[in-house]
Amino acid sequence: MLENYFPILLFIFVGLAIGVLPIALGRIVAPSRPDNEKNSPYECGFEAFEDARMKFDVRYYLVAILFILFDLEIAFLFPWAVVLKDIGMFGYLSMMLFLGILVVGFIYEWMKGALEWE
Amino acid sequence: MNILSDIYTALPEFFVLCMAMLILIVDLFLDDTQRYLTYALTQLTLLGAAVMTAVAHSNAVGYAFSGLFVDDAMAHTLKLMIYLSTSVVLVYSRTYIALRGMFRGEFFVLILFAMLGMMVMVSGQNFLTLYMGLELLSLCLYSLVALDRENARATEAAMKYFVLGALASGMLLYGMSMLYGMTGSLDLTQVSAAIMGGELNHPVLILGLVFVVAGLAFKLGAVPFQMWLPDVYHGAPTAVTLFIGSVTKLAAFAFVMRLLIQGLQILAHDWQGMLIIMAVLSIIIGNVAAIAQTNLKRMLAYSTISHVGFLLFGFFSGTMNGFVSSMFYIVAYVLMTLGGFGIILLLSREGFEAEELDDLRGLNVRSPWYAFIMLLLMFSMAGVPPTVGFYAKFAVMQAALQAGHVGLVVFAVLMAVVGAFYYLRIVKLMYFDEPLDAAPIQPPLDMALLLSANGLAVLAFGLLPERLMGVCATAILHSIQ
Amino acid sequence: MTLLLSFSEIVFYFLAAVLLYAGLRVITTRNPVQAALFLVLAFFTAAGIWMLLQAEFLAITLVLVYVGAVMVLFLFVVMMLDINLDRLREGFWDYFPLAGFVGVLMAIEMVMVLGTRHFGADWVIEPAPHAADYSNTAELGHLLYTDYVLPFELAAVILLVAIIAAIALTMRRRKNSKYTDPAQQVKVKRDDRLRIVKMQADVEQSVGIDGES
Numbered sequence: 001m002l003e004n005y006f007p008i009l010l011f012i013f014v015g016l017a018i019g020v021l022p023i024a025l026g027r028i029v030a031p032s033r034p035d036n037e038k039n040s041p042y043e044c045g046f047e048a049f050e051d052a053r054m055k056f057d058v059r060y061y062l063v064a065i066l067f068i069l070f071d072l073e074i075a076f077l078f079p080w081a082v083v084l085k086d087i088g089m090f091g092y093l094s095m096m097l098f099l100g101i102l103v104v105g106f107i108y109e110w111m112k113g114a115l116e117w118e
Numbered sequence: 119m120n121i122l123s124d125i126y127t128a129l130p131e132f133f134v135l136c137m138a139m140l141i142l143i144v145d146l147f148l149d150d151t152q153r154y155l156t157y158a159l160t161q162l163t164l165l166g167a168a169v170m171t172a173v174a175h176s177n178a179v180g181y182a183f184s185g186l187f188v189d190d191a192m193a194h195t196l197k198l199m200i201y202l203s204t205s206v207v208l209v210y211s212r213t214y215i216a217l218r219g220m221f222r223g224e225f226f227v228l229i230l231f232a233m234l235g236m237m238v239m240v241s242g243q244n245f246l247t248l249y250m251g252l253e254l255l256s257l258c259l260y261s262l263v264a265l266d267r268e269n270a271r272a273t274e275a276a277m278k279y280f281v282l283g284a285l286a287s288g289m290l291l292y293g294m295s296m297l298y299g300m301t302g303s304l305d306l307t308q309v310s311a312a313i314m315g316g317e318l319n320h321p322v323l324i325l326g327l328v329f330v331v332a333g334l335a336f337k338l339g340a341v342p343f344q345m346w347l348p349d350v351y352h353g354a355p356t357a358v359t360l361f362i363g364s365v366t367k368l369a370a371f372a373f374v375m376r377l378l379i380q381g382l383q384i385l386a387h388d389w390q391g392m393l394i395i396m397a398v399l400s401i402i403i404g405n406v407a408a409i410a411q412t413n414l415k416r417m418l419a420y421s422t423i424s425h426v427g428f429l430l431f432g433f434f435s436g437t438m439n440g441f442v443s444s445m446f447y448i449v450a451y452v453l454m455t456l457g458g459f460g461i462i463l464l465l466s467r468e469g470f471e472a473e474e475l476d477d478l479r480g481l482n483v484r485s486p487w488y489a490f491i492m493l494l495l496m497f498s499m500a501g502v503p504p505t506v507g508f509y510a511k512f513a514v515m516q517a518a519l520q521a522g523h524v525g526l527v528v529f530a531v532l533m534a535v536v537g538a539f540y541y542l543r544i545v546k547l548m549y550f551d552e553p554l555d556a557a558p559i560q561p562p563l564d565m566a567l568l569l570s571a572n573g574l575a576v577l578a579f580g581l582l583p584e585r586l587m588g589v590c591a592t593a594i595l596h597s598i599q
Numbered sequence: 600m601t602l603l604l605s606f607s608e609i610v611f612y613f614l615a616a617v618l619l620y621a622g623l624r625v626i627t628t629r630n631p632v633q634a635a636l637f638l639v640l641a642f643f644t645a646a647g648i649w650m651l652l653q654a655e656f657l658a659i660t661l662v663l664v665y666v667g668a669v670m671v672l673f674l675f676v677v678m679m680l681d682i683n684l685d686r687l688r689e690g691f692w693d694y695f696p697l698a699g700f701v702g703v704l705m706a707i708e709m710v711m712v713l714g715t716r717h718f719g720a721d722w723v724i725e726p727a728p729h730a731a732d733y734s735n736t737a738e739l740g741h742l743l744y745t746d747y748v749l750p751f752e753l754a755a756v757i758l759l760v761a762i763i764a765a766i767a768l769t770m771r772r773r774k775n776s777k778y779t780d781p782a783q784q785v786k787v788k789r790d791d792r793l794r795i796v797k798m799q800a801d802v803e804q805s806v807g808i809d810g811e812s
Contacts, residue, residue, distance in 0.1 A: 079740030
């Protein structure tokens with residue numbers, strides 16, 4: 001059964017190689033002679049003012065959570081798409097009702113302005 | 119599969135779902151002065167659902183959605199009670215939420231969805247349906263508690279409620295999955311049959327059962343899983359506390375009936391012991407801790423814990439009589455809680471929460487009528503005859519006696535006497551102390567009428583309990599074989 | 600039993616080892632962002648193990664929903680909050696003996712209850728292996744949209760409630776926002792903004808333009 005996943009394994013390895021190889025090559029081939037000044041963060045000639053990592057706006061949270069909810073909805077679409085031919089009209093309608101309920105949610109969030117970025 | 123007959127069987131649920139979505143959208147187009155339309159639509163939904171359930175009412179048992187959904191007398195009766203008490207909750211809380219900026223479409227929509235979850239729980243015939251209904255209800259309740267965003271105490275309460283509630287759901291689900299693993303079915307009747315017929319691995323079943331009972335106890339608020347209850351009752355806006363404290367208990371009752379009695383009665387020998395321990399502890403902790411409270415909402419929370427203890431008496435007696443008295447008890451409890459929190463809402467006004475015991479001082483001087491209503495409610499909670507609370511306690515005790523738990527009954531009666539202290543303290547405050555607060559009490563007409571009816575019903579059902587007892591008996595006998 | 604492990608056993612032990620390592624790092628690493636990334640690794644290897652159990656739909660969902668979406672939210676939250684881990688860890692070693700004792704006690708209890716006596720592999724019949732074209736996803740689909748349509752629709756309702764709750768609880772308008780609605784900008788007429796005032800042609804004064812916003 002595992003042999004079915006061989007292409008995926010291969011895919012993962014190729015993906016890893018594409019990601020890792022250039023960095024590794026750069027490390028090995030490029031000359032590297034760091035000193036104190038080179039390693040310090042550059043900010044238009046000044047000393048760095050603050051930490052480079054800054055806090056995100058809280059409003060991202062709402063966008064992210066709405067994204068998750070619709071992402072979950074997609075998870076339900078996968079098996080449906082696989083068996084759509086077998087489950088007939090009933091299965092089709094049950095998914096339409098499912099989507100309909102979520103469309104109501106979508107209309108609500110749109111009208112509420114939750115998707116707007118002021 | 120016949121979709122039309124399925125939808126017909128679950129017509130009230132379908133109607134509530136459609137109306138809730140409609141209200142959600144309609145409310146977007148209303149401005150604050152037209153918000154009463156949302157309120158009216160919500161009440162209309164409750165009325166429509168009640169008509170549908172009442173018309174479909176019969177003593178036959180019907181199934182829908184491949185046996186995931188059951189339509190029996192218990193479901194009908196409890197659903198009608200759920201609509202009625204939700205409607206009462208809305209009437210009581212209308213002024214309160216309007217003054218606190220919560221008179222928004224979301225409030226009503228969340229209440230309706232919570233009610234839909236309860237309806238599904240009441241009709242659940244499968245672990246999955248029961249669980250989904252419970253989650254729908256819980257999710258709505260968490261957000262209702264936090265709906266007043268500026269209120270830090272409510273937010274904290276919502277946080278605690280959410281974390282502990284999620285833990286309880288996890289336990290319940292864990293137990294259900296173990297039972298599923300052993301019996302190979304999610305359907306309550308098939309689970310029951312599998313346990314009866316098969317040579318199953320008993321310890322694993324028991325482990326699953328322990329998780330299920332722990333999850334149930336969390337949701338009911340029985341000791342040792344009661345910690346969330348006082349904080350949530352205290353922290354939540356009183357209108358939401360009223361909803362959580364009253365209506366949801368009807369669904370919790372049905373949930374226990376479906377899971378423990380319909381599904382796992384064969385393991386009764388194993389869960390009886392757990393319920394006895396929880397009942398005894400709940401009665402002790404509820405009654406003793408309530409004495410120390412100065413906050414009325416907190417006191418009522420501990421009173422709930424002790425009532426849950428009494429409720430469990432009916433369950434662990436394990437007889438039909440016991441289940442009927444448990445149902446009677448829960449209905450009586452809902453009636454009393456509605457009235458009790460109704461009085462708190464009545465005394466609250468803009469920027470003032472009448473939730474301390476001292477706020478009730480001298481209520482008799484300010485309004486003799488509402489003081490009398492509160493007197494009836496407190497007598498009923500304490501179990502003083504001739505109120506419904508007395509008869510409810512009497513019925514569960516009788517059932518427990520018949521099952522041979524003499525010692526436990528004696529103990530419970532003694533604890534009820536201890537509990538009477540803090541209820542009677544309120545009566546003393548109302549009648550024998552000087553008022554600290556002279557603000558006039560002017561409820562809207564519908565609330566005044568309903569609250570009066572609520573208080574008098576406590577007395578009426580206490581004097582003539584046969585009718586209500588008959589309804590409970592019919593509901594249980596035609597549903598549980 | 601042969602000494603040599605089968606290939607799937609090797610894969611299992613490899614994935615399990617990575618999973619354990621990632622799980623440990625989640626709770627021991629100092630940087631919360633790194634902890635979240637280790638959690639991603641843990642989810643990923645868990646998905647691999649589910650794949651070995653032939654539960655490929657669950658595995659896909661785990662990657663899609665948890666790695667793809669839930670962890671994004673986690674990272675957002677971690678970056679949103681200014682978590683000071685050093686302060687969180689204050690008193691760690693003071694509580695360690697008690698916490699360690701309770702933890703060990705719980706572990707012993709769990710071993711006693713969940714030991715092989717009742718939960719061992721002997722109790723479970725090994726499921727028959729499926730053919731290569733057997734699709735777990737299709738089996739799930741056959742049931743989910745027909746027999747289990749009620750819980751399925753309830754899932755939609757729960758998602759809807761989550762949308763409503765998320766918006767009702769977290770959305771707030773900013774008071775000092777400098778945002779203007781493009782639609783309103785386009786709709787503006789000349790008369791809304793500009794007022795032409797007829798005046799005597801005074802030499803000293805200029806034409807007054809009065810902007811409203």
